[in-house]
Amino acid sequence: MSVLVLAENPKGNFKKPAFEAVHYGHLTAKALGTECIALVLGSADNPAQLGEYGASKVIHLTEGFDAYDSRRYLAAVTQVAQQIGANVVVLNHSSTGKSLLGGLAVKLNAGAVSGVNSIPNTDSGFSVNKNVFAGKAIAEVSINTDVKVLTLMGNSIPPEQVGSAVEVESLQIELPEAKTTVTGQNTVAGVVPLPEAELVVSAGRGMKGPENWGIIEDLANVLGATTACSRPVADTGWRPHHEHVGQTGVAIRPNLYIAAGISGAIQHLAGVNSSKTIVVINKDPEAPFFKAADYGVCADLFDVVPALTEAIKSFKASN
Amino acid sequence: MNLLVCVTKTPETTSKISFTGNSFNTEGISYIMNPYDEWYALVRALELKEQHSGTVTVINVGPAENDVVIRKALAIGADDAVRVDTTPTSAKEVAHHVFNYAKDKAYDIVFCGKETIDYNGAEVGGMLAALMDVPYLSFASKLDHDGTVATVERDIEGGVEVATVNGPFVLSASKGLAEQRIPNMRGIMMAKRKPLEVVAAQDVSADVATTGYSLPAAKAGVKMIDAENMTELVRLLHEEAKVI
Numbered sequence A: 001m002s003v004l005v006l007a008e009n010p011k012g013n014f015k016k017p018a019f020e021a022v023h024y025g026h027l028t029a030k031a032l033g034t035e036c037i038a039l040v041l042g043s044a045d046n047p048a049q050l051g052e053y054g055a056s057k058v059i060h061l062t063e064g065f066d067a068y069d070s071r072r073y074l075a076a077v078t079q080v081a082q083q084i085g086a087n088v089v090v091l092n093h094s095s096t097g098k099s100l101l102g103g104l105a106v107k108l109n110a111g112a113v114s115g116v117n118s119i120p121n122t123d124s125g126f127s128v129n130k131n132v133f134a135g136k137a138i139a140e141v142s143i144n145t146d147v148k149v150l151t152l153m154g155n156s157i158p159p160e161q162v163g164s165a166v167e168v169e170s171l172q173i174e175l176p177e178a179k180t181t182v183t184g185q186n187t188v189a190g191v192v193p194l195p196e197a198e199l200v201v202s203a204g205r206g207m208k209g210p211e212n213w214g215i216i217e218d219l220a221n222v223l224g225a226t227t228a229c230s231r232p233v234a235d236t237g238w239r240p241h242h243e244h245v246g247q248t249g250v251a252i253r254p255n256l257y258i259a260a261g262i263s264g265a266i267q268h269l270a271g272v273n274s275s276k277t278i279v280v281i282n283k284d285p286e287a288p289f290f291k292a293a294d295y296g297v298c299a300d301l302f303d304v305v306p307a308l309t310e311a312i313k314s315f316k317a318s319n
Numbered sequence B: 001m002n003l004l005v006c007v008t009k010t011p012e013t014t015s016k017i018s019f020t021g022n023s024f025n026t027e028g029i030s031y032i033m034n035p036y037d038e039w040y041a042l043v044r045a046l047e048l049k050e051q052h053s054g055t056v057t058v059i060n061v062g063p064a065e066n067d068v069v070i071r072k073a074l075a076i077g078a079d080d081a082v083r084v085d086t087t088p089t090s091a092k093e094v095a096h097h098v099f100n101y102a103k104d105k106a107y108d109i110v111f112c113g114k115e116t117i118d119y120n121g122a123e124v125g126g127m128l129a130a131l132m133d134v135p136y137l138s139f140a141s142k143l144d145h146d147g148t149v150a151t152v153e154r155d156i157e158g159g160v161e162v163a164t165v166n167g168p169f170v171l172s173a174s175k176g177l178a179e180q181r182i183p184n185m186r187g188i189m190m191a192k193r194k195p196l197e198v199v200a201a202q203d204v205s206a207d208v209a210t211t212g213y214s215l216p217a218a219k220a221g222v223k224m225i226d227a228e229n230m231t232e233l234v235r236l237l238h239e240e241a242k243v244i
């Protein structure tokens, strides 16, 4: 019996999602009275550090994972889970984690739940909470199989340092031939991806046009925030698709969500209402978003956003 | 090209979500085709068929009332449809029923939406690919196919990854894969005569169960800040909300 955690290492580096998953695995293992083992696929910087977040051991498979191939990754996680007798497998609710979840459920005869945001309740059986309807409601789901597979929603359970570096081992597995060939990646460098972001600055149609986004980027830059947008803004090509948040876009749960010139339609709110703190800047006092906000500023965003940027600059300078 | 598109229905996006005990209140809820299935997966499949010829079949696992959604997919342009007659409660059931139907039909690509907008599972595609033992190209926002090799752009954190694949695969569609098509009158008329095969479900059991629902805690109410006083907002974000 054990809890296996796939610790993601994009471009060889562990980031917050890996620490969150390992720490979640550690808490789950504690609830079940067992140990948490981290799995690392492909070249990675210092896998032993995962012990700090609660892994009792790290299994590091170095060869054959430089490019993502769904069948190879699936085979690796499956075989490791079987060899160590894992009864819970924890993944991030990320592109890789979500891609593996269904396949692992099939290969391990496991019940699967995606986007989990609570520590499993093991009082009687095994159940977890997840957001449904992009955050309009929360479902409690029980899993009835011996083996369980979960993807953990980012920013749900803060990672904590509970231990120190641990031993790193390898395992013998057999990989199938790759059937896909990765020919390139095109990602924005130096920006925290939206699903992982703790601070988000978002803007909508109230911006009038893409040429005005400078003030949003300035605000995001002083905060170290990631930018997002409403759907019509992405649909009209003012901003890239991956910035679209909402029921038919990315669902996020940052600590701070600042919305400027967004009306707060129900489909938009669905994807952002799990944010810890919401600030709404809108010149229409009737804008529905104010009802979902913690702080509101009812005025022209073209005055408010630059003023807020300046206020944060002075705050940062004096802290 | 022989293409299969999985479609399902979800509550319309403005629906007020409420629950009694552990069941979702369906009264007054109207349903739509899951947007990822309709806007992106189905339309891109139709475009590939227009380019390479072949057939586009849509499949739904669900009860007879889902025929409305299936007819809409036919009106948008699918050639024929299958409904596996059962009411699934989990992704596992859906994936196994689709697999049971598809396994001996040699589809070149099986399309799904990247997730449903109600349960946000994102599970069916990965399950299907594993059952079929073919690659899973998830969260595809672009798909080109030259008849032999497919080139797929997959959404990953902060951007896209481009991959090529030979041979059959399962794809889950995300935004950008195609542009929504609105069915026209002719399509709607033709859809009525297109074949919709109803097949009996084999035995598949669920292994997860929803045991309860709750609504997120309501906000305490908005605190309005004077637009001239952004220093006060920053102070509150720092001292009260503790987010900066």
Ligand SMILES: Cc1cc2nc3c(=O)[nH]c(=O)nc-3n(C[C@H](O)[C@H](O)[C@H](O)COP(=O)(O)OP(=O)(O)OC[C@H]3O[C@@H](n4cnc5c(N)ncnc54)[C@H](O)[C@@H]3O)c2cc1C
Binding pocket: A203, A204, A205, A206, A207, A229, A230, A231, A232, A233, A244, A245, A246, A247, A248, A249, A260, A261, A262, A263, A264, A265, A266, A267, A268, A271, A281, A282, A283, A284, A287, A299, A300, A301, A302, B013, B035
């Ligand atoms: C099936 C379906 C799915 C959808 N999914 C999503 C989704 O996932 N995400 C999403 O965002 N939307 C979604 N929508 C669209 C949604 O219903 C709204 O149309 C959309 O969110 C509105 O975007 P907006 O707030 O940017 O624009 P608008 O509704 O036009 O609002 C603009 C706001 O800006 C304010 N404003 C204008 N000028 C200024 C100024 N100078 N200063 C301050 N404020 C100003 C206005 O008062 C207004 O409130 C969906 C719709 C459907 C039908």
